Amino acid sequence: MDALPGPLAALLNDFNAALAWALSPAFTALGSPISWLELIAFVLAIWMVVCNMRVQVLAWPLALTSSLLYFLLFWSGKLYGEASLQLLFAALALWGWWQWLRGRTADGQALRVRTLDTRGRMTALLVTLAAWPLLGLFLQHRTDSPLPYWDALPTVASITGQWLLGRKYQENWPVWVMVNLVSIALFALKGYWLTVLLYAVFVPMSVAGWRAWQRQLRPAAIAA
Secondary structure, three states, rough: OOOOOHHHHHHHHHHHHHHHHHOOEEEOOOOEEEEEEEEHHHHHHHHHHHHOOOOOOOOOHHHHHHHHHHHHHHHHOOOHHHHHHHHHHHHHHHHHHHHHHHOOOOOOOOOEEEOOHHHHHHHHHHHHHHHHHHHHHHHHHHHHOOOOOHHHHHHHHHHHHHHHHOOOOOOHHHHHHHHHHHHHOOOOOOOOHHHHHHHHHHHHHHHHHHHHHHHHOOOOOOOO
């Protein structure tokens, strides 16, 4: 392989040095080191959920940044499903940002907090349940993920939750409650204790977000 041009090689070296620092321990919790990368991503993620609860568009650039940081963290820990999910989250953050700024409902109105009908809920549930074992099978046979099906469940459910959030459907919140509970177990098995704390905090925050969005619903806001 040809050597990289000087400026690119220098840039790559700087990136690797920055990543090495980011993955270095900031402190230790329960016998496991907590990296600077995990600490910064933790703070941004908490801020993001607070903004989501308040339906503030700042949530999306925060989601973009924290997703990219968590991608680096999870990839280094060989949680490839979760790592790939973070890249998808980054793309969906750009999409969600646009949706909250410019998105429209089927009748041409600006997006508002609303709910799915029964058919929409069943479709979201069945698609998620169908995708879970498929992704788990892929991770089991095509990667060295140590927890392929544990990795796959929050991955596919998070995609569902992110789509619901971007379109301002209230049902995103119960999806996040489930994702957060499964993720607590997954990250505990990997020793990401600050991220375990993050997802433990996310559970009551998701319930609070669910209630906050419930208060914003209008009688005529039921959407197909």
